[in-house]
Amino acid sequence: MARPQDSSILALLLSAKSYPEQAAALRMLKNQVIGHIQKKEAWVALGVLDPIVSTLSESSRSPARHNGKDARSQFAIPTLSDEETVRLQALELIASFASGGPAFLAPLFAAHAVPTILANSFSPHVNAPQIVVAALRALTEIAQAAALASPSSPLDIQFLADSLFVPQHIESLNVMLSMTSSKYLLQSQPTLAAGLICRLCRDERHQHALVLAGVLDSLATQLARFAVRDGLVVPGAVELAYSDGLYDVFPEPADADTAIGPILEAIAVILGDSKYRANRLLYSPAMLAIFPSVKCDPQKGPPGQPHALTAMEYLLPPMPASFPRSQSASNLCPSQPPDRSESRSSSRNGGDGIMEDVESPVIPWLIHMARTLAGYDSLMAASVLAALFKAGLGRKSVRETSIGLLVVPLLVTMAGLDEKETGKGPEGPEVAVERLLVERATAVLARLMTDSDYLQKAAYDCGAVKALTKVLKRAYQPVPQMDRPKYWSPHPDAVTEPVSGSASARLGDVGLNPLLIHYIKLREATLRAIGALSAGKEDYRKALVAEDLLPYVVESLWEFPRKPRQAKEWSKDRPAAAEPPRKGQSAAYGINNVSVFVAGCHVVRMLARSVSVLRTALVDYCIALPIFYFLRHDDINVRIAATATVINLVVEVSPVRELLTEQGVMGILCEHAHSDNAALRLNALWALKHFVDAVGPELKKASLEQLDSEWLVQLICDDSHDARFRETGGGIDDDGDADMDMVTPEEPFRWLHGANGAVRELNASRSTRLRQAEDRLTAILETELNPARRARNDEAAIQEQGLDFIRNLIGRPEPGASSETPSETTEMIDFLLGELGQARLFEILASKLRPKKLHPLPRRTTGREAARVLHPQARIIVAVIYILVHMAASIPRHRQLVVEQTDLLKLLAQQSSSKDREVRVALCHLVINLTWQEDGGEGPQCLSRVLELRRLGFQNRMDTLKHHDRDLDVRERAKTAAWQMEQAASASSY
Incomplete structure (x- = not known):
């Protein structure tokens, strides 16, 4: 409670006639409230926030004396x-009130604290360093409170990010990040600015805005200063920078007490999952200056290491010379082969530029920092490393080994840390750091393990199964109720009522429990890591299930989780699947968000790859129906994840197929296949493909009817995206206008460099390496942001699943089927020919085998550029061939029908020289089925088919494959095909 005489301070503040009087009143108020939450509440009720905020705008109306100075x-x-x-x-004072927690966000929002701070006190150009640092600290306190805000709070992280990440304030951030002075007030600006970016930058549009404005380059310069300080600049970098026009951007060494962790975290946050931004970091001017990609002398390189590595490799212990067994010989080449345009630019610019077969020294330097730094700093180095590695940077054959042996064990150890769970009372910074370590270490580990067999094995060997399951179980411990601290008062029954009627005099919601927020973040990160690990070998999945994982996965599929229970604890009269919908949250377990649902669905999908787990544990916990309910979830990402999970739940061996069929899964999947969202269409078609694989003809026909045969044809044949992009010069993807503010490939690159608070644009024409970097970044940006390219990739994946759906509608032939006893396969082929039209179906298949011409967009060409030819992808060719393989496996009439498709077979004959082995294998299967005869009575028809195939060149092509193909499977199947053709021909001579 505020004492009665305290109101005189407010009166003094309101009646102050001069700046010294205002300062004195504010200082008295600050002494009252700092460290005393009850007095803060009382002062807010008195309406003090409005006059405090107004002093910021009033005092800033006078011309700042720093304005206009250099x-x-x-x-x-x-x-x-x-x-x-x-x-x-x-x-x-604003920082002090914000430190009181989420309850103060509503009155600060009503008082317009954030826009006033940004408008009057944030720019280093016109404000003294003391003011800028105070503004940064105030915004940081507000951001920390917003991280705990309830969903109803008007001042949340999104509001702060949208307010801060606009051009004028991003420019101020860039100036702050360019500070290199050793004076504390100036040195703290980069750290505080980086901390704000870490807390607020979550959206793709904000990440791109920061890159476009040069913030990533400034952060890269700050990071490079640590390498200069530690003497880890690549030998010869100074001389090369002199000769290449980059010496002006060579960074000064960082001070000994400067924190590297916030810089690394801000970089990791901006990089996200973007390959372009990862490359932009490595090609930033400061990084190119101190880390040129100069190959080691092969005679002096680290022992046991392959060539084409840099001097930075000396920082790491020697790695085993043998490569992971999972890697093919192609991985011994650079992980990212240069684009053709990139190769041309390299030869044009001479030999002093970036060497595409030499990885950037930044990669081993980050590994070194992850090993030598401690705690938070080490984790952030690993986070940046993961972003670069997953973007395809670094030599995969070498880096998987070094990351698996040197970094993954550190992450598993951090993820398994035992936290100091307080739950009650104030929580110190040590507890917050420990929680952050576990959250981020688990997330980084998940990212590294994704799609990497070697790193999955490395994590498994380090005990990741026990560590991750322990963390997930901890995340479902009940959280004590968050009681507000009670303070002594001479009037304990008094209630603080707002004196002012203003919204700025009313406290908001107390916010969320920090421990509960931590647990929800843990659930998401741990489930992602478990999903990444269980995507590997069967042994990993069995080990995870053996650790009693599933009760916690089940609770992750509920919005309002409860205490996890074992399968035997469910009532036999009412199994888990029959549990009625839960109403309202449990204060001890919180509310699972969309990210937890998506991660939980992915875990189920990966575990369902194991037939034994699918038929036992997943059935025991009745996990199918929660996934089924998610198919109707309001959030599109949850529907996408649930549909992807159903893909593995409706396979032939799944015991929950019938349950899902009874619940109407087929209709929902057909509905999703009509979605505007490409990912949802893809997963729905994929699931339908599996669903129809082992059902009877009636359900197959019903599925095609609900899907609509015309819609299926449109999904397989529609290349309208290309036409739309050619007409409009752009496109609208599933993210709406998400790309509208992003940098486009035709815009010139801006290289910004800041030093001593002055940011200037570099002239790339002075540096060969910067010009080469621009060429490479242009190609990457085109690949990443071009909506037409992304639309084509989406279409190809959807077309593949649509073709496979047709193949599975036909089904596999039954043993003993003949012309006299037609099988279900025969029935379905005739049904498809009737629904789609015989000539139309074969024309559709032929169209998928023909190259397409892509005309350049008008805004990206001068008119002299020829149309590009887009050849059919191997996966589409394979899908087409297997439809014909299944048709040829039916009765002789269908085999004859396939052989009569001369144009289609001519296109297929050209695929015998395909580089993809699956195409060659499928082609051999087709010839084998076309030359098969049921009995002697089919001999004349078989001979006719063989003669037609010979005329089209299949005999010679099969002979070539059986003798010269590099793949044993192809050779053996080609032998069978050639033998059957020879047998049919020789039988006719008798």
Whole structure:
């Protein structure tokens, strides 16, 4: 409670006629509230926030004395003027109120604290360093409170990010990040600015805006300063920078007490999952200056290491010379072969540029830092490393080994840390750091393990199964109720009522329990890691299930989780699947968010790859129906994840197929196949493909009817995206206008470099390496952001599943089927020919084998550029061939029908020289089925088919494959095909 005489401070503040009087009143108020939550509440009720915020705008109306001075003046720490002192006191008071927690966000929002701070106190160009640092700290306190805000809070992370990440404020951030002075007030600006980015940058559009404005380059410069400080600049870098016009951007060494963790975390946050931004980091001017990709002398390289590595490799212990067994010989080449345009530019620019077969020294340097730094700093180095590695940077054959042996054990150890769970009372920074370590280490581990057999094995060998299951179980411990601290008061029954009627005098919601938020983040990160690990070998999945994992996965599929229960604890009269919908959250377990649902669905999908797990554990916990309910979830990402999970739940061996069929899964999947969202269409078709694989003809016909045969044809044949992009010069993808503000490939690159608070644009024409970097980044950006390219990739995947759906509608032939006893396969072929039309179906298949011409967009060509030819993808060719293989496996009439498709077979004959072995194997299967005869009575028809195949060149092609193909499977099947053709021909001579 505020004492009665405290109101005189407010009166003094309101009646102050001069800046010194305002400063004195604010200082008295600050002494009252700092460290005393009850007094903060009382002062807010008195309506003090409005006059505090108004002093910021009023005092800033006077011309700032720093305005118009050059950057050098910013290194002098001036004595503050009276009006600046007022602003400093006001900013410190706002920071103090914000530190009170989420309850103070609503009144701060009503008082317009955030826009006022940004408009009047944030720019280093016009504000003294003391003011800028105070503004950064105030925004940081507000961001920390917003991280705990309830969903109803008007001032949340999204509001802060949208307010901060606009051009004028991003420019201010860039100036702060360029500070290199050793003076504390200036040195703290990069750290605080990086911390704000870490807390607020979550959206793709904000990440791109920061890159476009040069913030990533400034962060790269700050990071490079640590390498200079530690003496880890690549030998010869200074001389090369001199000769290549990059010496001006060579960074100064960082101070000994400068924190590297926030810089690394901000970089990791901006990089996200973007390959372009990862490359942009490596090609930033400062990184190119100190880390040129100069190959080691092969005679002096580290022992046991392959060539084409840099001097930075000396920082790491020697790795085993043998490569992981999972890697093919092709992986011994650079992990990312250069594009053709990139190769042309390299030869054009000479030999001093970036060597595409030499990885950037940044990769081993980050591994070194992950090993030598401790705690938070080590984790952030591993986070940046993961972003670069997953973007395809680094030599995969070498880096998988070094990351698996040197980094993964560190992450598993961090993920398995035993936290100090307080649950009640104030929680110190040590607890927050421990929680952050477990959350982020688990997330980074998940990212590294994804799609990497070697790193999955490395994590498994390090005990990741026990560590991850322990963390997930901890995340479902009940959380004690968060009681507000009770303070002594002479009037314990008094209630603080707002004196002012303003919204800025009313406290908001107390927010969420920090421990509960931590647990929800843990659930998501751990489930992602478990999903990444269980995507590997069967042994991993069995080990995870043996650790009693599934009760916690089941609870992750409920919005309102409860205490996890074993399967034997479910009532036999009412199994888990029959549990009625839960209403309202449990305070001890919180509310699972969309990210938890998506991660939980992925775990189920990966575990369902194991037939034994699918038929036992997943059935025991009745996990199918929660997934089924998610098919109707309001959030599109949950529907996509649930549909992807159903793919593995409706396979032939699944015991839950019938349950899902009874619940109407087929109709929902057909509905999703009509979605505007490409990912949902793809997963729905994929699931339908599996669903129809082992059902009877009636359900197959019903599925095609509900899907609509015309819609299926449109999905397989529709290349309208290309036409749309050619007409409009752009496109709209499933993300709406998400790309509208992003940099486009035709825009020129801007290389910004900041030093001593002055940011300037570099002239790339002075540096060969910068020009080469621009060429490579242009190609990557085109690949990543071009909506037409992404649309084509989506279409190809959907077309593949649509073709496979047709193949599975036909089904597999039954033993003993003949012309006299037609099988279900025969029935379905005739049904398809009737539904789609015989000529139309074969024309559809032929169209998938023909190259297509892609005309360049008008805005990206000068008119001289020829149309590009897009050849059919191997997976589409394979899908087409197997439809014909299944048709040829039916009765002689259908085999004859396939042989009569001369144009289609001519196109197929050209595929015998395909580089893809699956195409060659499928082609051999087709010839084998076409030359098969049921009995002697089919001899004349078989001979006719063989003669037609010979005329089309299949005999010679099969002979070539059986003698010269590099793949044993292809050779053996080609032998069978050639033998059957020879037998049919020889039988006719008798």
